Each structure stands twice: as C-alpha cells, then as structure tokens.
Amino acid sequence: MNPDRRFEELLTRLIDCGLPAAERDELAALCEGRPDRAAEVREELGFAEMLRQAIEAESSEAAFARRVETHLNRPPQELAPLLSKLLDEEMTEPDFADLEHLCITEPAAAHRLREELAWNDLLDQAASPHRSEEAFVDALVTRMWAETEEDDFLGKLESKIVEMHPAPNHREQAGRFLRWMPYAAAAAAVLAAAATFTLHRGADSDTVASLKQTAGEVRWGQGYAPDGSGRLRPGSYRLESGLVTVRFDSGTELALEAPAEFDVTGAAGANVLKGLAVARVSKAGEAFNLKSRGLNLGETGDTIGVDAREVGATEAVVFNGGAELRVPDFGTKRSLYEFEAVRAEQGRSKLVDIPYNPAPFTQAWAMVSGVQTKTGQVSIEMPGSPMKPTRSSENGRVQVYLENESLVLDQPLEVDPLEPGKITLAQQQHSPTLPRGELRSYLVQLWPQGASKEKMEASLTFSHEVVGVIYSSDRLATTDSLVGAQTGGLPQGGSDHRQRGLDLSGEAGDDEIVLSQDRRTVNVKLHSGGTDQMDQVRILVAVK
Amino acid sequence: MSEPFTPEAYIAYVREHHAGLRAFVRSLGVDPMWVDDVAQEAFVTAYDRLEFFDSSRDFGAWVRGIARNLVINERRKDARRKRILSDNLTDILVATSGETGLPEDIETAEENQEKLIALKHCLQEMPEKSREIVKARYEQGKAAPDIALALGMKSDAIRKTLERLRLALRKCMERQLEAHATS
Numbered sequence: 001m002n003p004d005r006r007f008e009e010l011l012t013r014l015i016d017c018g019l020p021a022a023e024r025d026e027l028a029a030l031c032e033g034r035p036d037r038a039a040e041v042r043e044e045l046g047f048a049e050m051l052r053q054a055i056e057a058e059s060s061e062a063a064f065a066r067r068v069e070t071h072l073n074r075p076p077q078e079l080a081p082l083l084s085k086l087l088d089e090e091m092t093e094p095d096f097a098d099l100e101h102l103c104i105t106e107p108a109a110a111h112r113l114r115e116e117l118a119w120n121d122l123l124d125q126a127a128s129p130h131r132s133e134e135a136f137v138d139a140l141v142t143r144m145w146a147e148t149e150e151d152d153f154l155g156k157l158e159s160k161i162v163e164m165h166p167a168p169n170h171r172e173q174a175g176r177f178l179r180w181m182p183y184a185a186a187a188a189a190v191l192a193a194a195a196t197f198t199l200h201r202g203a204d205s206d207t208v209a210s211l212k213q214t215a216g217e218v219r220w221g222q223g224y225a226p227d228g229s230g231r232l233r234p235g236s237y238r239l240e241s242g243l244v245t246v247r248f249d250s251g252t253e254l255a256l257e258a259p260a261e262f263d264v265t266g267a268a269g270a271n272v273l274k275g276l277a278v279a280r281v282s283k284a285g286e287a288f289n290l291k292s293r294g295l296n297l298g299e300t301g302d303t304i305g306v307d308a309r310e311v312g313a314t315e316a317v318v319f320n321g322g323a324e325l326r327v328p329d330f331g332t333k334r335s336l337y338e339f340e341a342v343r344a345e346q347g348r349s350k351l352v353d354i355p356y357n358p359a360p361f362t363q364a365w366a367m368v369s370g371v372q373t374k375t376g377q378v379s380i381e382m383p384g385s386p387m388k389p390t391r392s393s394e395n396g397r398v399q400v401y402l403e404n405e406s407l408v409l410d411q412p413l414e415v416d417p418l419e420p421g422k423i424t425l426a427q428q429q430h431s432p433t434l435p436r437g438e439l440r441s442y443l444v445q446l447w448p449q450g451a452s453k454e455k456m457e458a459s460l461t462f463s464h465e466v467v468g469v470i471y472s473s474d475r476l477a478t479t480d481s482l483v484g485a486q487t488g489g490l491p492q493g494g495s496d497h498r499q500r501g502l503d504l505s506g507e508a509g510d511d512e513i514v515l516s517q518d519r520r521t522v523n524v525k526l527h528s529g530g531t532d533q534m535d536q537v538r539i540l541v542a543v544k
Numbered sequence: 545m546s547e548p549f550t551p552e553a554y555i556a557y558v559r560e561h562h563a564g565l566r567a568f569v570r571s572l573g574v575d576p577m578w579v580d581d582v583a584q585e586a587f588v589t590a591y592d593r594l595e596f597f598d599s600s601r602d603f604g605a606w607v608r609g610i611a612r613n614l615v616i617n618e619r620r621k622d623a624r625r626k627r628i629l630s631d632n633l634t635d636i637l638v639a640t641s642g643e644t645g646l647p648e649d650i651e652t653a654e655e656n657q658e659k660l661i662a663l664k665h666c667l668q669e670m671p672e673k674s675r676e677i678v679k680a681r682y683e684q685g686k687a688a689p690d691i692a693l694a695l696g697m698k699s700d701a702i703r704k705t706l707e708r709l710r711l712a713l714r715k716c717m718e719r720q721l722e723a724h725a726t727s
Binding site: 090099100107111115118125129130131137139140312348350352 | 713
C-alpha cells in the first residue's frame with residue numbers, strides 16, 4: 001500500500017478506536033524522518049482530546065440540569081425512614097436521590113445525617129470486636145509495614161503494641177521458640193521414632209495424619225489431642241501452646257501456632273477454627289481442602305497461610321502458587337495469587353484485599369520451610385523477602401531464604417565442589433554437575449549492616465538430601481536468575497558481586513563449609529562484614 | 545504538642561484520634577465497609593507528611609482534613625474502586641462539613657473516647673435478646689432479612705427493633721455522659 005494512504009488509514013483508526021501495539025509501531029515508523037506526519041498526528045490527537053472534553057462537559061451539565069429538575073419535582077420526603085435504611089444498608093438508587101434532595105432543600109437534614117452517620121460508626125466500633133482499637137492499630141501497622149520503608153519505625157511500633165497488648169506476642173514467641181530449639185529437636189526425634197514405630201506395627205486404619213515436628217512447649221487441650229503415637233484421627237484438636245506440624249497422609253503439611261483449634265476432616269482436609277496456620281500442599285498427593293470458618297480456601301496448591309486469630313474474621317495469604325477462595329454462604333469466589341492477601345469477615349459476602357504482610361506467619365512458616373532443625377543464630381526469612389543485610393539491631397544472625405520451592409532443571413547444572421564429611425578447600429578443582437530433575441533452592445547468608453565484621457557458625461538440617469551447593473561468587477551470580485533469587489537488595493555494579501561467595505583458602509579466619517555424611521546437614525562458619533560485603537551459599541536439595 | 549513526633553507519640557495520637565476520625569469518615573458518606581480503610585490511609589498519609597505538620601495545631605483536625613481530601617478524591621475514581629456510597633450524597637456531606645474538616649459539631653478526641661466507653665457500657669447493660677440483634681447487625685454485618693430469618697421474625701419488625709435499639713442506646717449513652725460529667 002502507498003505509505004501516505006497507509007499513514008492516513010492508521011491515523012484515522014488511532015483516533016477512532018485505538019491501535020494495537022504492532023500497528024502503533026508501524027505508525028511510528030511511518031513518522032520517522034517525516035516531521036509533517038508527526039505534526040499531523042499531534043494535531044489530530046489534540047483535537048480529539050478537546051472534542052472529548054467538550055462532549056463530556058455538555059453531558060455532565062445536561063445530567064446536572066436533569067438532576068436539579070428531578071429534585072424540584074420530587075414530593076417532600078422524611079429523613080427518619082431514609083436514615084434507617086441508610087444505617088441498615090438497604091438503600092436503593094431512588095432512596096439516595098430522595099436523601100440528596102432532602103439534604104439540598106433542608107440544610108439541617110445534611111447536618112443531622114452527618115451526625116447520625118458519625119454516631120452510628122461509634123456504635124459499630126463499640127459493638128464489633130473486629131473494629132476495636134487494637135484491631136485498627138494492628139491493621140494500620142500492617143499497612144505501614146507494607147506501604148513504607150520505615151522498618152525501624154514499625155519495629156518500634158510493633159514492640160509498643162506488643163507491650164500494650166500482651167496477648168499472642170510474636171517477638172516473645174520468637175525468643176521462646178529459639179530457647180526451646182534444643183528441646184524441639186529432641187521432641188522431633190521422639191516423634192520420628194513414634195512415627196516409625198507406628199509404621200512398623202501397621203498404621204491405625206482410622207488415623208489420617210501424624211505429628212511431624214514440634215517446637216516450643218507443646219500442650220494440647222484435654223480430650224483434643226493426638227493419640228500417644230502422634231497419629232490424628234478425623235476430629236477436633238486444640239493446641240494450647242507451642243507449634244506443631246501435622247503431616248496428612250495425602251502428603252500435605254499443616255503448621256499450626258497456638259493457641260489454635262482445628263478440625264481434621266480427612267487425609268486431605270482440615271478446618272482451621274482459630275489460630276495461625278501455614279499449609280504446604282503436596283503436589284504429588286491428593287488435592288487438599290483447607291477451610292477456615294466461613295472461608296473455603298479450595299483445593300489449594302502450593303503454600304498458603306491462614307490467620308484466624310481474630311474473632312469474626314479470617315485472613316488468607318498466598319506465599320507460593322495460588323488458591324481459589326470461596327465464601328459458600330454468599331457464593332463469593334476469588335482467585336488469590338502469590339503475595340496477595342484477603343480478609344473475610346463473618347457474615348459478610350465480600351473478600352477485602354489487604355496488604356501482603358507475612359510477618360505474623362514467621363514461626364509457622366519456619367516449620368514448613370524444609371529446614372528441620374537449626375542451631376546458632378539463624379532466621380528463616382519469609383517468602384518474597386529480598387536479599388538484604390540484617391538491620392544493625394539484628395546483626396549477629398544468619399539468614400536463610402527459600403528461593404525456589406520447585407526448581408526444575410531442564411539441563412545439567414554445574415555446582416561447586418563439596419564432599420560429605422570433609423572441609424572444603426578452594427583448591428579442589430572438580431566441579432560436579434547436577435543432572436536434570438526437581439530441586440529446592442535455599443540461600444544462606446551472613447550480611448551484617450554497617451562496617452562491623454562478624455563471625456558466625458550455624459548448622460542447618462534439611463528435610464531432603466543436599467545434592468549441591470554453590471559458594472563461588474561468579475556461580476552465585478550466574479544462577480540467581482535460574483532460581484529466581486530476589487536480588488533487588490544486592491549492591492549494583494562495581495566489584496561487590498564478586499565478594500558474595502565464601503573464601504575457602506583454608507587459612508585461619510576464612511569461611512568454612514561442611515556437609516554431613518548423610519547429606520542432610522550443612523555446617524557453616526562465616527566471616528563477613530565491612531561495607532557491602534556478605535557471605536552467601538546457595539544450597540540445593542532434591543525434592544524427589 | 546510542642547514535642548516532635550516519636551514513634552511512641554504517633555501511636556498515642558493514633559489511639560487518641562482513631563475513634564473520632566473513623567466516625568468523621570463515615571459522616572462523609574463513605575461505605576461502612578471502607579471506613580477503616582480510608583481512616584488508615586489518612587493516618588499513613590499523615591505519617592508521610594509529618595514534616596509539614598504544624599505542631600501548634602490540633603492533630604485531630606489536621607488528620608480529618610487529610611481524610612476529607614481522600615474522600616473528595618474518591619469522586620474521581622471509577623465506579624468499581626469507589627469507597628463512597630453515592631457521589632452526590634458525598635458532595636453534599638463534604639460541602640457541609642466545613643473547609644478544614646473541623647465543623648462546629650466535631651467533638652474532641654476525648655469526647656469521642658468517652659462516647660465509645662459509654663456505648664460499650666450500654667451494650668453490656670442491654671437485655672440479651674436486644675444485644676443479640678445489635679450484634680447480628682453490627683458485629684456480624686447481617687442485613688435485616690437475614691437477622692429476621694435467624695430469629696424467626698419479620699424483616700420489618702427487625703428494622704423497627706433496630707431503630708428503637710439505636711435510639712435507646714443513644715439515650716443510654718447520653719445518660720452515661722451526663723452522669724460522668726456531674727460526678
């Protein structure tokens with residue numbers, strides 16, 4: 001087609017109905033080196049915008065005139081019945097028109113309406129626990145945490161709220177959790193033995209799940225506890241203190257933080273009635289049906305959190321994958337994706353979007369993160385957290401990020417040398433190659449904020465076998481995108497990326513990494529610090 | 545308020561002013577479901593703009609002014625995202641609420657807190673059946689027909705009862721406040 005005709009055709013369509021991206025590019029190409037055509041496009045677009053504004057103003061003025069006319073012709077209304085309807089949320093469009101008319105013609109009516117609405121909100125605040133002062137401040141903190149960078153401020157804010165509101169206390173629980181770690185490890189071993197015993201004697205045919213892991217001082221409500229072997233039948237359970245992970249026979253794991261009440265509805269279903277829970281749903285097993293009070297989280301995939309601590313409201317958070325939410329009483333449906341959260345209020349049909357705030361789930365998440373035990377000052381970071389240095393007040397700890405739940409290698413991957421049971425030295429030249437398969441990737445990091453140098457030791461035992469580690473700086477950088485690492489917080493440019501890995505020359509004061517003979521435990525000694533310097537190790541475990 | 549805002553001071557101010565701010569937001573015709581959302585947004589915005597706050601002024605009035613502007617902005621949003629019940633009604637309520645968001649009838653933070661405490665007391669004192677209806681409406685957010693169904697009553701009777709209960713609660717609250725003032 002003649003370029004001039006084509007230009008005119010594209011311009012006409014742009015003004016009339018818009019152009020798809022490819023044709024916009026074509027139009028731009030036709031304007032290249034042709035200022036006359038570019039000027040014509042500018043002029044036509046300017047004129048079209050003026051026309052749109054003129055039409056809009058006219059229709060708005062006409063609508064306003066119609067509204068005034070309607071008001072003037074309307075018979076007089078009484079405020080009281082309209083007010084009752086408004087307060088009972090039963091207004092219709094004509095009712096709103098009547099109320100507007102009344103407020104325009106009688107200024108006292110507008111004053112009374114504002115007063116009644118304000119008073120009614122105070123009544124709502126007084127009558128509804130979900131609108132209490134604590135709930136409001138708590139939600140505000142969540143929002144500020146999500147919307148501002150003022151972590152330090154919010155840390156203090158949270159501490160203050162915790163002081164004023166001594167009920168479930170995350171910080172104190174975190175401390176208690178760490179203090180109880182050695183006991184938790186012992187309890188886990190006992191439970192593992194119990195589970196083994198159960199398997200040997202033949203699983204009770206009535207039971208559908210077992211306790212996999214515990215932390216803290218676990219106490220169950222009388223008559224609402226698993227049996228002595230740690231197996232659970234369908235029924236109601238009440239966790240009064242501590243943290244537990246329940247592994248369902250379908251493969252799904254559900255971590256619960258006390259105080260919690262839940263129903264086991266089968267080998268692939270649970271209903272969280274109270275408390276905090278994180279479900280990691282097995283992809284291999286039967287689809288899991290998770291409910292919490294009036295909210296049905298569908299046959300969820302992947303990892304999802306449920307916060308049912310507040311009376312009358314449940315919050316759902318997706319950490320990984322997605323979920324199809326339903327409120328069966330009202331027929332409400334909603335798809336929820338990674339790092340999204342909603343709130344469902346009892347007796348209400350709407351699911352309200354809320355900011356993604358994983359902080360309350362920290363302990364429950366650690367239970368299903370795949371890190372079975374940890375010693376030393378170690379924190380398991382929440383999903384979606386970018387790699388960043390610890391804050392000055394939190395220096396002196398090793399951070400662990402679960403980078404990728406399911407890393408499918410479609411080609412072999414070269415990793416760094418690491419022989420079980422031996423201290424690894426940089427001189428070891430042979431780099432093993434991992435075959436294709438499904439892996440899970442963790443990043444272990446020591447990155448203190450500020451210029452102070454730190455030395456830390458940590459031991460991590462994983463629920464799956466470690467098949468490879470990456471501790472050389474270049475290899476860490478080249479595999480970041482493969483595992484989907486959240487590298488936004490890393491220093492950009494310069495030589496900083498070359499300082500991410502471990503220094504394994506074997507001299508005193510260097511880093512050290514040792515893998516246990518059973519390939520489940522990794523011990524690291526890390527020396528890090530100074531401006532923008534960090535130690536990082538990527539650990540790959542075999543999921544299958 | 546001559547001291548600059550520390551985090552603790554900010555919490556204290558949020559706690560002191562939240563009740564009145566939420567009531568004020570509702571009085572501008574904001575959908576009840578979104579009242580707290582708008583109020584929170586006002587507090588977040590206020591925090592972001594603390595450097596512009598004249599500490600010799602009343603914090604409550606300042607945050608109400610921010611909330612008022614947020615409500616005005618709702619008019620410009622597309623219908624699905626609006627947090628107000630009706631554009632025209634909000635226009636009228638905003639226009640009659642004063643330039644600064646501090647009309648003559650806005651109570652102090654302390655007065656709002658006192659009202660809230662009095663209301664909670666009155667709710668405790670209510671007969672069980674009446675409290676059940678108020679809880680169904682406010683705590684559970686049920687509509688009159690749903691409450692009627694649950695209690696085996698007619699919807700109109702529930703509406704009338706709610707109207708009567710609101711009036712009774714208001715009178716009770718006023719009695720409480722009066723007694724508190726004279727004691």
